[in-house]
Amino acid sequence: xxxxxxxxxxxxxxxxxxxxxxxxxxxxxxxxxxxxxxxxxxxxxxxxxxxxxxxxxxxxxxxxxxxxxxxxxxxxxxxxxxxxxxxxxxxxxxxxxxxxxxxxxxxxxxxxxxxxxxxxxxxxxxxxxxxxxxxxxxxxxxxxxxxxxxxxxxxxxxxxxxxxxxxxxxxxxxxxxxxxxxxxxxxxxxxxxxxxxxxxxxxxxxxxxxxxxxxxxxxxxxxxxxxxxxxxxxxxxxxxxxxxxxxxxxxxxxxxxxxxxxxxxxxxxxxxxxxxxxxxxxxxxxxxxxxxxxxxxxxxxxxxxxxxxxxxxxxxxxxxxxxxxxxxxxxxxxxxxxxxxxxx
Numbered sequence: 001x002x003x004x005x006x007x008x009x010x011x012x013x014x015x016x017x018x019x020x021x022x023x024x025x026x027x028x029x030x031x032x033x034x035x036x037x038x039x040x041x042x043x044x045x046x047x048x049x050x051x052x053x054x055x056x057x058x059x060x061x062x063x064x065x066x067x068x069x070x071x072x073x074x075x076x077x078x079x080x081x082x083x084x085x086x087x088x089x090x091x092x093x094x095x096x097x098x099x100x101x102x103x104x105x106x107x108x109x110x111x112x113x114x115x116x117x118x119x120x121x122x123x124x125x126x127x128x129x130x131x132x133x134x135x136x137x138x139x140x141x142x143x144x145x146x147x148x149x150x151x152x153x154x155x156x157x158x159x160x161x162x163x164x165x166x167x168x169x170x171x172x173x174x175x176x177x178x179x180x181x182x183x184x185x186x187x188x189x190x191x192x193x194x195x196x197x198x199x200x201x202x203x204x205x206x207x208x209x210x211x212x213x214x215x216x217x218x219x220x221x222x223x224x225x226x227x228x229x230x231x232x233x234x235x236x237x238x239x240x241x242x243x244x245x246x247x248x249x250x251x252x253x254x255x256x257x258x259x260x261x262x263x264x265x266x267x268x269x270x271x272x273x274x275x276x277x278x279x280x281x282x283x284x285x286x287x288x289x290x291x292x293x294x295x296x297x298x299x300x301x302x303x304x305x306x307x308x309x310x311x312x313x314x315x316x317x318x319x320x321x322x323x324x325x326x327x328x329x330x331x332x333x334x335x336x337x338x339x340x341x342x343x344x
Contacts, residue, residue: 003249013332020328023321030318034139041097041132050090078103086330090148099129101136101289104321112297112304122306124297130310134319136289138233138314140201145270148212149263155209156216157259163217164224164255165247173220180215190282199285208273215269223255257333264326268319275315 015021039046048103057077064071068085075082075094084088086092092275099105104127105119111127115118121130163171190207197203227233228251271291277283278292279299291311298308 011334016144016329017328020326020331021166024328027321027325030138034135034142037135037139038095040095041099041101041129041135042095043100043103045077045092045094046091048086048090049092050086052090074315089252095167097129097132098134099132101133102287103132104128112301112307114304114306114335120309122304124294124307125207125301125304129296130139130191130307133289133294134291134310134314137291137294138318140272140284140289141291141318144201144205144274145267146268148208149266151209152212153216153259153263153266155213157214157220157255160217160220161224161247161252161255164221165228165243165251168240169226178217179242182214184211187277187280187282190277201284201288204274204283212266212270215266217228217327219258219262220255223258224251227251229252246343261326261330264322264329268326270321271315271318271322289311291318 015331026107034040038058041152042058046056046058048057055066056063061074063069064073064075067075067082068089069075069082077083077094078098079318083092094137095232099119106127108119108123108127111123113123115122119129119131121134124130151202153305159174163174186208190204193207230250233246233250236250237243253267256324274283275290275292275295279296280290280292283294284290294307294311295315298305298311301307
C-alpha cells in the first residue's frame with residue numbers, strides 16, 4: 001500500500017519509541033483476546049453433540065428436554081444430571097474457563113474465597129469467578145471507552161472547526177455555551193437521573209457524551225484559529241474555493257494531528273471515569289462485570305485482598321499501556337523529533 005514519505009517517517013518515529021510500540025501490541029492482544037469473551041469464559045458449551053445432532057448453546061438457549069431431561073426451562077450445563085444425559089449420547093466442548101461473569105459456584109466453601117486450581121483468581125463475595133468477570137469487565141471498559149472517544153472526537157472536531165474557522169460571534173457564542181455547559185456537575189446529574197432511570201450501557205454512554213466532547217474542542221479550535229491565517233488558506237479563499245473544501249482539504253489535516261495525539265489520553269480518561277462511577281455505584285447496572293465493581297468489592301472485603309489487588313493491577317496496566325501509546329503517538333507527530341531523528 002502506498003504511503004507518503006511523511007507518513008513513513010511518522011511510523012518509523014512511532015516504532016522508535018519501543019515502550020509505546022510494545023504497549024500498543026500488548027493492548028491490542030489483550031483487547032482482541034477478550035473480545036470473544038463468551039468463547040473464553042462461559043458456563044455454556046461452545047459446541048454440543050447429542051444423538052448425532054449439533055447444538056450451539058452459546059448462541060441459542062435449549063430446554064433441558066432437548067437432551068433427555070424433564071424440565072422445559074433452559075438446560076443447566078453445570079448440573080450433573082444434565083451432564084450425564086449428554087455424555088450418555090454425545091459430548092460437549094466447553095470454553096477454557098467454564099464460568100460466565102454471572103455464574104455462581106455453589107460448591108465454593110465460602111465467598112469470597114482465595115485463588116485455587118478451580119478459580120485462578122478466586123471468587124468474589126457472591127461466589128462468582130473473578131477471572132471470568134475480569135475478562136468481561138476488561139472488554140466492557142475498552143469498548144465503552146472506544147465508543148465514547150470516537151463519538152466525542154467527531155463532535156469535538158466539528159464544534160472546534162466551526163468555532164476556529166469562522167470566529168467572530170460564532171466563536172464567542174460557542175465559548176460562552178461551553179463555559180456554562182462545562183460548569184454543570186456531571187456526577188450530580190448522574191445521581192439525580194439514577195434515582196428514576198435504570199442505568200444501562202448506552203444510557204451511561206449518552207450522559208457522558210454530553211460532556212466528554214469538550215475535552216477536544218479547545219485544542220481543535222486553537223488549531224483552526226492558527227491554520228485559517230496560513231497563506232495557502234487565504235489564497236484558496238481568494239480564488240473562490242468553497243469554504244467546505246477549504247475546511248476539509250487545507251485546515252482539517254492540521255487539526256487532526258493534534259486530535260490523534262489526544263486519542264490515547266481520551267481513552268484513558270474515559271476508562272477512569274467509568275471505573276470511578278462503577279466504584280461509587282452510579283455506573284453500569286448492578287451485577288455488570290466492571291473494574292470499578294471489582295475495586296468496590298475489594299474495599300468492602302478487606303479480608304479478601306486478592307479482589308482489590310486484581311482490580312487495581314488490571315486498571316494500572318491498562319492505563320499505563322494507553323499512556324505509553326499516547327507518548328509514542330505524540331513523538332511520532334512531533335516534527336521536531338522527526339527532524340532530529342533524520343539528522344542522526
